[in-house]
Amino acid sequence: MVSADTLRLLADIGFMATSGGFSPQAQSMFKAIEQARPDSVLPHIGNALNSMNMNRHQEALDTLEKKALKLEPENPTVKAFIGMALMMLGRNSECERYLNGLTDSDDSLAASLASNLLVELKEQASKKSSSGLH
Structure with missing residues (x-):
């Protein structure tokens, strides 16, 4: 092994x-x-x-949900990467739901990744709202 x-x-x-x-x-x-x-x-x-x-x-999301999450349903790193895949797919509200609970995780990689992705989501939302104002 x-x-x-x-x-x-x-x-x-x-x-x-x-x-x-x-x-x-x-x-x-x-x-x-x-x-x-x-x-x-x-x-x-x-x-x-x-x-x-x-x-x-979508392939990434499928791999994470069908394989990784199946092995370890509570793994915060897996959930953080699911959040990333959802963000890449433009499924931002689902992404936020995944990531919000991870920012204070004991898993430092998951917490850091979740925090960074949430900041990026907020920046994207801010750009969209400011570009919509003319």
Whole structure:
């Protein structure tokens, strides 16, 4: 079995690959992680992020809801990434509902991601309302 530290390192490499535009390589990395640790949400989060980086936001949402959330229904990081996918799809009210409860999470990644996404949502709303005034 792959240790937790090794799993985290492999996931980090996959996240760097997708962020760097190496989507096929990232996909291969996350597939390998899923095969090694089918009980982990990390490969599903990674695949979802990879999908978002390729502008396949519905695919990302489906992966998070049908795979990651199924494994860990209360995982705040999974919920934060669901919020991100919803925002990318323009489903802002659903996004806000997901993110509002996460800003004070003990999971610092989820809390930070939720806070940043909520700020971005408010900025988008502000731009829309100010551009509508003539």
